[in-house]
Amino acid sequence: MRILLVEDDPTVAGFVAKGLREAGHVVEHSDNGRDGLFLAASETFDTIILDRMLPGGIDGIRLLETLRSQNNTTPVLVLSAMSQVDDRVAGLKAGGDDYLTKPFAFSELLARVEALTRRGKGDGPQTKLIVGDLEMDLLSRGVRRGGQKIDLQPREFRLLEYLMRHAGQVVTRTMLLEGVWDYHFDPQTNVIDVHVSRLRQKIDKPYPTPLIHTIRNAGYMLQPEAP
Amino acid sequence: MPFGLPRGQIFRSASLKLAAVYGVLFALSSYALVFFLWWATNDLLNQQVEAAIVADAQVFANAWTDGGLPPIIMAINARLAEDxxxxxxxxLNGPQLQPLAGNLNHWPANVVQAQQFYEVRVVRDGVPVVAMVYAYNLQGGAHLLVGRDIKSRAQLKHLLPGTLLYATVVVLALALVGSLVVRGLFRRMVADxxxxxxxxARGExxxxxxxxxxxxxxxxxADAINNMLDRIGRLMDGVRQVSNAIAHDLRTxxxxxxARLEDAASHAGTEAELRAAVExxxxxxDAVTSVFQALLRxxxxxxxxxxxxxxxxxxxxxxxxxxxxxxxxxxxxxxxxTLRVPDTLPAYGDRDLVQQAVANLLDNAIKFSPSGGRITLAAEKIDGQVRLSVAxxxxxxxxxxxxxATExxxxxxxxxxxxxxxxxxxLVQAVATLHEGTxxxxxxxxGLRATLVMRSMPPNPMPGHMKTGSSVPHGAATPTVAEPIH
Structure with missing residues (x-):
């Protein structure tokens, strides 16, 4: 994937670019808003990682608004040292697709970037999700593994749906909390782990191979084979 | 100059302006009062004169009906004798205005119309005076004139300029004293x-x-200012206390x-050890960051x-x-x-913050409960307030x-x-305070029961809010039967 990184702090930029390249992506880097806007507008990227505060007269929000006014729909992840809720809302209102507060763990950034590109592809309305021998029918809300019906609570269904929609990607606890429960705070305890473990009891325990894998220091991944 | 007002700016002094305004207002109102009193007195005197004239005329009219001119002449002479x-x-004059009786030398030239008050100069018993008169035409062509010397009113008129002069002096003196008093009061307050x-500002x-x-x-x-200063003082104490606490708690x-990083840098034997220490x-x-996050929030x-x-x-x-x-x-x-909450419970607030506050309370309850314990999340509406509790x-x-505990x-x-x-x-306390609750x-x-009390309605219901607010059937919100969740 081609990713544009607009970030003025050389340490953070270097660390992020290195990590993204290691994960197999192509990274273009710009350290100010003007060059960033030029690159974003003139070339095609799969995702843009955009710092809010940038030197050079054009800050992240301005850049984003300009880009959106030109009908550029490249998914944008906004990075910011400002964690206030209003700032998050401002970032999303300007056309950002996701918002991540500094300091962040690289695994969180990577997971969110990969989730964004998946969303950017626009698969169209799906009625069925299939991962390995696990099938989810979104219309009848039925789940089967190896042809065997599995009963899920509504919340477990939504949790599994989220994991299946992001199959093969790392999904962090925060992403699950936001995506499945629509909560935007950081619980001090491992509430999400408990729910994932319950889901595992139902879709993994009775079967020889697990589908939900724990990724250390990051989150979870749903895929047929071990990562 | 107690307020450090430069000498040249004395006319900009607010206290002086206030005193001047007071003085002018006092003088104006005093003059208005004097004029009103004079006018009222004058009017009263006029009324008295007119009443006396009408009364006299009535007497003469009675005499006329008794027997024509002779009784009137007698009545006039009697009246003059006892005046x-x-x-x-x-x-009393004849048809050609020739004098028949009375104390006027001749009929005043100005008086041409009967049944009307005139203010005329006449010569009374050889003395010229100003008089108010009223004329009647009698049957048979005779004319009767009844009047009163109005010297007292003229005296009052002459009295006015002198009185006004004295009054002006007194009013000015009083206005000056009053201005000084007002100015002093004002300055004392402002000085305080x-x-x-x-x-x-100096640090006291x-x-x-x-x-x-x-x-x-x-x-x-003074109370309002002092309350403000007290509040600022408390906030500053809070800030000081928090910054001390931050410094202390983040140091650990x-x-x-x-220590881990330094130890790893000098003593780690293998790469795995180094990696573990760094992680x-x-x-x-990350823990430090989350503390900052929480503090900022x-x-x-x-x-x-x-x-x-x-x-x-x-x-x-x-x-x-x-x-x-x-x-x-x-x-x-x-x-x-256990959840003990009605199916619908309208409230007014910030969704994210209420969620986070309740999540914190539940986190605490779970953290501190011994195994086998029971946690109850309850909410109810009492007297327009919502009480949300975690026990x-x-x-x-x-x-x-x-x-x-909430520090x-x-x-x-x-x-x-x-x-x-x-x-x-x-954080829960801050959320409660933001919602004007406790x-x-x-x-x-x-165990512990933590109760978050908050409003169930917006503080000043606006028309737009009322629509949704009133459509919620408050009475219908009945608590559900307590049942454990699985």
């Missing part, structure tokens, strides 16, 4: 406030505006991370900027969702989480600690061994 005030004027402000933060104890507006203003994890240091720093809530996100919300499904999220965790620890069967908070970084004896930052209840910490025997 003690020496002001009556009568004149400005000297207090100056002292505070405990100075307050003196209170005269008269309970007047100046005292009310930072020191730990630093632990990152975890320590509390500060943001306390600043009140989030009130823009207030909206009407239904606590029924909101709490049910939270209970569902935490029930799994509770069950894992062998606890029962557990844990150790509770000892009475002396309860007041301090940032405060951790009770029993809490020291559990993980946490000591910011959870501080956080109550009570003994639920055994």
């Amino acid at each position: 003690i005030e020496d002001s009556a004027i009568y004149s 406030v400005s000297s207090t402000a100056a002292a505070i 933060l405990d100075r307050r505006v003196p209170h005269a104890g008269r309970g007047d507006e100046f005292d009310a203003m 994890p930072i020191t730990r991370a630093r 632990r240091a990152v975890a320590d720093l 509390i500060a943001e809530i306390e600043a009140g900027s989030r009130r823009s996100a207030f909206a009407e919300l239904d606590l029924g499904p909101l709490l049910a969702d939270l209970a569902e999220l935490y029930a799994a965790l509770a069950e894992d620890k062998g606890l029962t989480l 557990d069967q844990g150790p509770g908070i000892p009475e002396p600690d309860r007041m301090r 940032r970084f405060f951790r009770g004896e029993q809490a020291r061994s559990t993980p946490g930052s000591g910011l959870g209840l501080a 956080l109550l910490l009570e003994d639920s025997g055994p």
Whole structure:
């Protein structure tokens, strides 16, 4: 994937670019808003990682608004040292697709970037999700593994749906909390782990191979084979 | 100059302006009063004269009906004889205005119309006077004139300029004295406030505006200023206390991370050891970050900027969702989480913050409950307020600690061994305050019951809000039967 990184702090930029390249992506880097806007507008990227505060007269929000006014729909992840809720809302209102507060763990950034590109592809309305021998029918809300019906609570269904929609990607606890429960705070305890473990009891325990894998220091991944 | 007002700017002095305004107003109102009194007196005198003339005329009219001219002449002479005030004027003249009786030498030239008051100069008993007269035409062509000398009114008129002159002197003197008094009062009040402000600016933060104890507006203003200063003082104490606490509480994890990194840099034998040490240091720093995050969030809530996100919300499904999220965790620890919340419970607030506050309370309850314990999440509407409570069967908070439990970084004896930052209840308290509510910490025997009290309606219902607010059937919100969640 081609990713544009607009970030003025050389340490953070270097660390992020290195990590993204290691994960197999192509990274273009710009350290100010003007060059960033030029690159974003003139070339095609799969995702843009955009710092809010940038030197050079054009800050992240301005850049984003300009880009959106030109009908550029490249998914944008906004990075910011400002964690206030209003700032998050401002970032999303300007056309950002996701918002991540500094300091962040690289695994969180990577997971969110990969989730964004998946969303950017626009698969169209799906009625069925299939991962390995696990099938989810979104219309009848039925789940089967190896042809065997599995009963899920509504919340477990939504949790599994989220994991299946992001199959093969790392999904962090925060992403699950936001995506499945629509909560935007950081619980001090491992509430999400408990729910994932319950889901595992139902879709993994009775079967020889697990589908939900724990990724250390990051989150979870749903895929047929071990990562 | 007590206020450091430069000499050249004396005419800009507010106290002088106030005094001048007072003086002018006082003088104007005094003059208005004098003129009104004079005018009223004048009017009264006129009325008296007219009444006397009419009364006399009535007497003569009676005499005329008794027997024509002779009785009138007798009556006139009798009246003149007993006129003690020496002001009556009568004149009875024949058809050619030849005098028949009375004390006028000749009929006044101006008086041509009968049945009408005239103010004329006449010669009465050889003395020229100003008189008010009234003429009657009698049957048979005779003319009767009844009048009164109005010298007293003329005297009053002459009196006025002199009186006004004296009055002006007195009024000016009083206005000056009054102005000085007003100016003095004003200056004293301003001096109290400005000297207090100056002292505070110098750093004497405990100075307050003196209170005269008269309970007047100046005292009310002094109270308002003092209350403001007290509040600022408390906030500053809070800031000082928090910054001390931050410095102290963050030093520990930072020191730990630093020690790990330094130790790894000089002693790690293998790459795996080095990697492990670095990862632990990152975890320590993450903890520091989350403390900062929580502090910033509390500060943001306390600043009140989030009130823009207030909206009407239904606590029924909101709490049910939270209970569902935490029930799994509770069950894992062998606890029962019971939900005692109506299906719909309208409230007014910030959805995210209420969720976070309740999540913090549930986190605490789960953290401190012994295995087998029971946690109850309840909510009800009482007297227009929503009471949201989380009760557990844990150790509770000892009475002396309860007041301090909501301070940032405060951790009770029993809490020291559990993980946490000591910011959870501080955030709940901040959320409660933002919602103009309170956080109550009570003994639920055994255990702790934390109750968040908040409004169920917007403070000033606007028309747009009323629509949704009134469509919610308050009476229909009945509590559901308590049942454990699985």
